[in-house]
Amino acid sequence: MKRLPHLLLPVALGLFATTVPWWLAWLEQDYYLGLATRIVIYALAATSLNLLIGFSGMVGFGHAAFFGGAAYLSAYLTQYGWYSAWVAWPLSLAFTGVLATIIGLFSLRTRGVHFIMITLAFAQMIHYAIVAWPAAGGDDGLPLVQRSSLPPLDLADDRQLYWLALALTGAVLLALSYLARTPLGHAWIGIRENERRMAALGFPVLPMKLACFVVSSLIAGLAGILLVQQTGMASPTHLSWTTSGQLLVMALIGGAQRITGGVKGALILLLAEEWLAHLSAYPHFWIGLLLLALAFRGELARTILGEKGR
Amino acid sequence: MTSPLLACRGLCYRYGALQAIADLDFDLMAGEMHALIGPNGAGKTTFVNLLSGELPPDAGKILLDGKDITRAPMHERVAAGIVRSYQIPQLFPRLSALENVALALPARRRHRYVFWRKASTDLASLEEAEAWLDRVGLAEQVGLPAAMLSHGERRRLELAMTLASGARLLLLDEPLAGLSAEESAQMANLIAALKEARTVLFIEHDLDHVFRLAHRITVLVEGRCLASGDPDSIRAHREVRRAYLGEWA
Amino acid sequence: MLPLFFEQAANGLQFGLMLFLIAAGLTLVFGIMDTINLAHGSLYMVGAYLGAHAAATTGSFLLGLFTATLGVAAIGALLELFVFRRLYARDHLDQVLVTFGLILIANESVRWLWGDRPLPLDAPSAFAGPVEFHGFSYPAYRLLLIFVGLTLAALLFALLKFTRFGMWVRAGAANRPMTEAMGVAVPRLFFVLFVVGAALSAFAGYLLAPLSAVQPGMGENILILAFVVIVIGGIGSIRGALVASLLVGVVDTLGRALLPELLRTLTNAQLASHLGPTLASMSIYLLMAAVLYFRPQGLLPTRL
Numbered sequence: 001m002k003r004l005p006h007l008l009l010p011v012a013l014g015l016f017a018t019t020v021p022w023w024l025a026w027l028e029q030d031y032y033l034g035l036a037t038r039i040v041i042y043a044l045a046a047t048s049l050n051l052l053i054g055f056s057g058m059v060g061f062g063h064a065a066f067f068g069g070a071a072y073l074s075a076y077l078t079q080y081g082w083y084s085a086w087v088a089w090p091l092s093l094a095f096t097g098v099l100a101t102i103i104g105l106f107s108l109r110t111r112g113v114h115f116i117m118i119t120l121a122f123a124q125m126i127h128y129a130i131v132a133w134p135a136a137g138g139d140d141g142l143p144l145v146q147r148s149s150l151p152p153l154d155l156a157d158d159r160q161l162y163w164l165a166l167a168l169t170g171a172v173l174l175a176l177s178y179l180a181r182t183p184l185g186h187a188w189i190g191i192r193e194n195e196r197r198m199a200a201l202g203f204p205v206l207p208m209k210l211a212c213f214v215v216s217s218l219i220a221g222l223a224g225i226l227l228v229q230q231t232g233m234a235s236p237t238h239l240s241w242t243t244s245g246q247l248l249v250m251a252l253i254g255g256a257q258r259i260t261g262g263v264k265g266a267l268i269l270l271l272a273e274e275w276l277a278h279l280s281a282y283p284h285f286w287i288g289l290l291l292l293a294l295a296f297r298g299e300l301a302r303t304i305l306g307e308k309g310r
Numbered sequence: 311m312t313s314p315l316l317a318c319r320g321l322c323y324r325y326g327a328l329q330a331i332a333d334l335d336f337d338l339m340a341g342e343m344h345a346l347i348g349p350n351g352a353g354k355t356t357f358v359n360l361l362s363g364e365l366p367p368d369a370g371k372i373l374l375d376g377k378d379i380t381r382a383p384m385h386e387r388v389a390a391g392i393v394r395s396y397q398i399p400q401l402f403p404r405l406s407a408l409e410n411v412a413l414a415l416p417a418r419r420r421h422r423y424v425f426w427r428k429a430s431t432d433l434a435s436l437e438e439a440e441a442w443l444d445r446v447g448l449a450e451q452v453g454l455p456a457a458m459l460s461h462g463e464r465r466r467l468e469l470a471m472t473l474a475s476g477a478r479l480l481l482l483d484e485p486l487a488g489l490s491a492e493e494s495a496q497m498a499n500l501i502a503a504l505k506e507a508r509t510v511l512f513i514e515h516d517l518d519h520v521f522r523l524a525h526r527i528t529v530l531v532e533g534r535c536l537a538s539g540d541p542d543s544i545r546a547h548r549e550v551r552r553a554y555l556g557e558w559a
Numbered sequence: 560m561l562p563l564f565f566e567q568a569a570n571g572l573q574f575g576l577m578l579f580l581i582a583a584g585l586t587l588v589f590g591i592m593d594t595i596n597l598a599h600g601s602l603y604m605v606g607a608y609l610g611a612h613a614a615a616t617t618g619s620f621l622l623g624l625f626t627a628t629l630g631v632a633a634i635g636a637l638l639e640l641f642v643f644r645r646l647y648a649r650d651h652l653d654q655v656l657v658t659f660g661l662i663l664i665a666n667e668s669v670r671w672l673w674g675d676r677p678l679p680l681d682a683p684s685a686f687a688g689p690v691e692f693h694g695f696s697y698p699a700y701r702l703l704l705i706f707v708g709l710t711l712a713a714l715l716f717a718l719l720k721f722t723r724f725g726m727w728v729r730a731g732a733a734n735r736p737m738t739e740a741m742g743v744a745v746p747r748l749f750f751v752l753f754v755v756g757a758a759l760s761a762f763a764g765y766l767l768a769p770l771s772a773v774q775p776g777m778g779e780n781i782l783i784l785a786f787v788v789i790v791i792g793g794i795g796s797i798r799g800a801l802v803a804s805l806l807v808g809v810v811d812t813l814g815r816a817l818l819p820e821l822l823r824t825l826t827n828a829q830l831a832s833h834l835g836p837t838l839a840s841m842s843i844y845l846l847m848a849a850v851l852y853f854r855p856q857g858l859l860p861t862r863l
């Protein structure tokens with residue numbers, strides 16, 4: 001009985017999220033279904049960073065490489081008629097996994113600020129490499145010929161795509177909260193808390209961190225694949241460092257070490273963006289201020305409320 | 311003569327220009343309680359780091375049961391039965407004492423990639439972890455985060471983790487450091503209780519405890535072995551008296 | 560082929576020296592304060608904008624240079640006092656959050672003030688043409704940059720080597736706890752370091768402006784290059800930054816100019832035209848990966 005209130009909020013939110021397409025139809029605001037889908041997909045992508053930061057304490061600043069890499073490959077495959085999601089998606093994910101393993105093997109030799117810079121640099125390398133590759137459409141990006149076929153679903157239907165993204169995101173969130181209670185989750189948390197001690201206790205820290213890095217990248221890759229389905233296009237933006245930064249910021253403002261942090265962050269950031277874009281020609285200026293305010297909210301509260309605000 | 315459980319030959323390590331361990335030979339017999347003493351900066355911690363695999367030696371060999379483990383990574387050494395403790399307790403500050411010890415259990419090491427089963431279903435492990443906490447007198451603190459423990463309690467938790475690892479060879483880096491006289495005596499008793507069951511190399515400054523606990527003592531000065539032998543021979547050793555015991559006498 | 564090679568090598572040297580000016584302040588901030596500053600590239604961009612604007616209104620290239628350097632030094636001072644000072648003790652996550660926010664603010668501000676289109680800036684007329692040298696000809700402006708870059712680098716090294724301030728900085732970069740032990744001098748040290756780093760970066764941003772485009776977002780590419788330099792050189796190592804800057808400058812420039820040619824001679828034309836640009840744009844990252852693999856601490860790590 002004690003667990004009930006604990007479950008109430010997620011269940012209510014899940015129910016609400018599931019019914020969003022109908023709400024929007026009722027309000028005659030179907031335009032916003034695209035935004036809702038994007039929020040869900042970015043929530044998934046940001047969650048991949050919550051896994052990385054929350055479980056093993058690594059601040060990855062290069063997840064655009066996996067997000068965009070999988071996006072590009074899945075779009076590329078449709079150019080050759082590989083429409084089946086059952087084939088194209090696992091292939092794209094496998095590619096992401098290989099990429100993450102290689103990048104991880106190099107960057108995991110370092111930590112802290114070093115790790116942040118190196119993941120960023122590798123992501124930039126992937127960005128330039130793909131954009132310079134003639135078959136990838138350069139600065140114009142790579143169009144998706146058609147949405148993947150995933151029987152019994154029909155992804156050409158925007159609602160079904162939304163529900164698929166929602167189901168996958170929900171499944172990942174549930175899996176992660178289960179993972180936190182398993183021996184693997186505990187070992188990762190141990191690495192986050194005290195890596196040196198974990199090594200001294202006989203855990204092969206490097207392979208375990210690599211595993212976390214790769215799993216996190218696969219989740220980001222899955223989000224990238226979904227995003228291409230929604231936008232119909234793999235674009236250099238998906239690979240750019242601003243996407244890495246955006247995902248990280250989402251993961252952070254929602255609470256880096258919370259499994260649901262990415263969901264909260266994606267909601268806040270994308271809704272704020274959408275809203276500010278109506279109000280100002282320079283919405284990101286305000287987003288930037290928002291980030292500063294969030295980071296310094298303690299100080300701000302103290303200034304506004306006076307010393308008693310402590 | 312039986313062959314040693316752990317043997318070092320010609321071990322060297324330097325930090326930049328400083329030769330911390332210089333051409334050290336060392337033997338540890340199975341089942342013995344071996345004290346490593348020496349002034350601050352003698353290289354005792356560095357030596358433990360070399361044995362546990364935290365630092366790679368510049369030269370020399372480390373043999374466990376006659377097998378060369380000089381270049382073996384830490385986790386292989388733990389699997390082979392060597393586990394160390396730290397001079398400054400290395401805990402998981404935000405995890406409970408119970409979880410700290412549970413992470414040290416061999417079962418957790420073996421199941422490190424298990425993601426399909428909750429850790430809490432492994433009741434045997436939890437009981438085992440609790441038993442270790444009980445053994446070091448932390449039964450009351452089972453649920454407290456490590457960060458909330460007092461210094462003495464942290465030391466005991468550190469020991470409980472080392473014991474729980476199931477290692478046959480324990481390397482204890484100053485397990486009594488910073489403890490009150492009473493706490494020291496308790497901790498010394500806990501270590502004494504390991505006699506026969508485990509092989510122990512421990513670092514300690516208080517010679518009363520050292521002479522009471524150890525079967526054998528090695529004196530390290532400036533990275534070199536000044537003397538090694540049973541307590542009586544160390545007590546009688548002229549150079550040790552002059553160079554080392556004299557300081558405290 | 561040979562003249563082309565020399566010209567590109569000189570371009571690499573010139574770019575590397577400018578990169579050094581940008582990376583020098585940043586690597587010290589990382590090394591001494593253990594603080595990640597993503598907005599360093601924005602200072603570079605703002606420098607270029609301020610300078611180009613001043614040069615356009617006054618008609619004087621030199622006035623532009625002063626405006627860029629001093630203006631950004633002032634901005635850097637304000638940022639240090641009001642933002643970074645509160646950030647050093649925070650964890651890296653907060654630092655990422657705040658400095659990412661600063662980038663957004665900077666990019667939008669220049670868009671707001673100067674619009675989306677690139678701002679033009681010409682090299683001063685005295686240096687507009689090429690100089691002839693034993694049959695080689697090389698742009699005078701680039702030669703000027705090489706000269707200025709070398710002078711400033713030498714000045715920086717002299718400062719670090721011979722002044723008390725420089726001694727503190729070197730000690731702090733090699734051994735962070737030492738900075739804390741220095742006590743009262745620390746806030747002042749951090750302040751000066753940050754401001755000098757900002758000014759150097761703006762200085763380089765302005766000088767590079769005639770060779771590249773002054774536009775929103777120009778800071779980010781250079782920021783990432785500076786990161787690569789710092790990683791290769793070793794965090795906090797100023798000598799490492801110099802070596803790595805030159806290495807990155809030369810590898811990047813030569814890679815872009817010569818790799819496609821080289822591939823064409825090695826493989827068939829079609830494969831070369833596919834692979835060439837990709838490999839060229841990856842070259843410095845491959846360099847970084849190689850350095851990381853063999854020397855995770857960088858080429859010249861700081862160590863007491």
Ligand SMILES: Nc1ncnc2c1ncn2[C@@H]1O[C@H](COP(=O)(O)OP(=O)(O)O)[C@@H](O)[C@H]1O
Binds near residue numbers: 330348350351352354
């Ligand atoms: N990380 C390090 N870098 C440089 N010198 C070190 C480092 N760790 C220890 N030392 C030096 O090595 C010597 C041996 O240190 P240590 O093994 O900790 O001595 P002990 O444990 O016997 O007190 C000391 O002189 C110490 O200053």
Ligand SMILES: [Mg+2]
Binds near residue numbers: 355356397
């Ligand atoms: Mg010691």
